[in-house]
Amino acid sequence: MTDAFEQASMRRLAASHKRKTVRDGTSAPAVRGGDWRLATVTAVGTGTVTADGILARCMETYANPAVGDLIRIDQSSSGNWVAMGRLAAANGVAWTTPTLGTGYTQGNTTSTGNNNGAVRYRRINVQGTWFMEWDGGADRANGAQTANLLSAVLAVGLRPVRKASFVIARNATSITGVAASTSVVHSLKLDFNQDGTVTLISATAGDAETNWLSLKGIRYPLD
Template identity: 35%
Template sequence: MKSGQAATQALAAALKRHAAQVGKTTPAVRGSDWYRAVVATVGTDGTVTTTDGIVALRDEAYQAPAVGDIIRVTVSSAGAAVALGRYAGATAPNGAWTDIPLLAGFTTPSGIFGPAQYRIVTVAGSVRVEMRGSVACSPSVSTQTPFSSALPAAARPAYGRTWAVRRQISSDTKGVTAVEVSTGGVLQVHGLTTVNATTWFALDGSYYDL
C-alpha cells in the first residue's frame, strides 16, 4: 500500500508540475501578458520571430527591426502577439556622427560651419537620420544635383524625403534651397542658373524619418 500511495503522490506531483508549465506557456490559460524577448528573424510581412518561437506583428512605432533586438512583446489571451518595440539602450539605433560621403566637386566644411555629417538615431520609437555641417559647391550648383554617394542601407528612407536648408548665393546674398534624399540613400541639392546658383549650403537642423 505504501509503494502504491507513493506512486500516486508522485503522479499527482508530476501532473501538477505539467499543469503549471502549460499555464505558463499557453496564452488561453495564463491570459494576456507581456515579456522581454530577443528577435531571431525579421519577416517581410511586418512581423518578427523571437528566439522562443513567438511570431509577433510589429507595432507602428517599432521601425527598422534587426536580429538581436531586445523587444517588448505583448500576447493576448487568444495568442495574438504584438512587438511593441525595442528597449532603449539595447540595440536601438543611436549612431555616432559620420562624415557624409561627398562626390567630386563638393567639399566640407564651408567656412566656420563644420563638416557635413549624419547619424542614425531613435526618437520616440522611430528611426531618423539627423545631419549637420556645411558643403561647398565647386562649381556652384545651378540644377538639381547629387552631392553624395549612397548612404548605408540603414539610412535609406522608404520614400524620397525633402526639406529646406540655408544656402549661399554670393558673399552678400543668402537664401533657401531644397535638399532631397532618394530611397537609394543619395543626397541631392537644388540650385538655379546664375546669378542664383548655390555656392554652399548648410545642413544644421536637417533630419528625415525612415
C-alpha cells in the same frame, strides 16, 4: 507493509501530477496571464513578423520591420502575440560622415563650416515614418560648385521619393553686381535629388559668393 508501499506510491503520483500541473500552467497563457519577451525577427509578413518562431502582429508604430531586428513581443492571456517595436541600438542611431565633392571642405575646425561640425547624416524613424536627418557644415572653395555636394550619390534607400528642397544658412555677402547696402544674402537653396545627388543652388550659380554653408536641421521623409 502494503499500506506503506501504497502510501509512498500515492505520494509519488501526487508529486508527479503537481509537477505536470506547474509545467502546463507555465506554458498556458490563460493560466499564467500576459507576458512579454525579447526576440529577433526572422521573417517579415504583411503587418506581421516572425520572431524566434513566434508569429506576432505589428503595432502601428512598428513600421518597416526588418529581419534581424531585436524587438519586444507581448502575449495576451488568450495567447495572441503583438510585436511592440524595435529596440534602440546601444548608442542610439549612428551618424555617417560622407566624403564631400571637389572644392568642399568638412567643417571639422572652428575656421571651417562656420564651426557647424562635419557634414553627416543618419536614417531615423519618427512615429513610424523613416527620415533622413542631416547635420554639420562645410566650406566651399572660390568658384567650386560641382553637380554634387558629395563625392558619390546617396544609396537608394537614403534618397527622397520626390526632390526635397531646403533654404539653408550661408555666409552673408552681397549679390554680385548689386549694392551690398540693399541686397545682403544670408541663405541659399539645397536640393536633395531623386538620383542621390545633393545640389547647391546659390544666388548666382557658380560664382565665389558662398564661402560656407550649414546643413543643420535638415530632415526629409523617405516614403
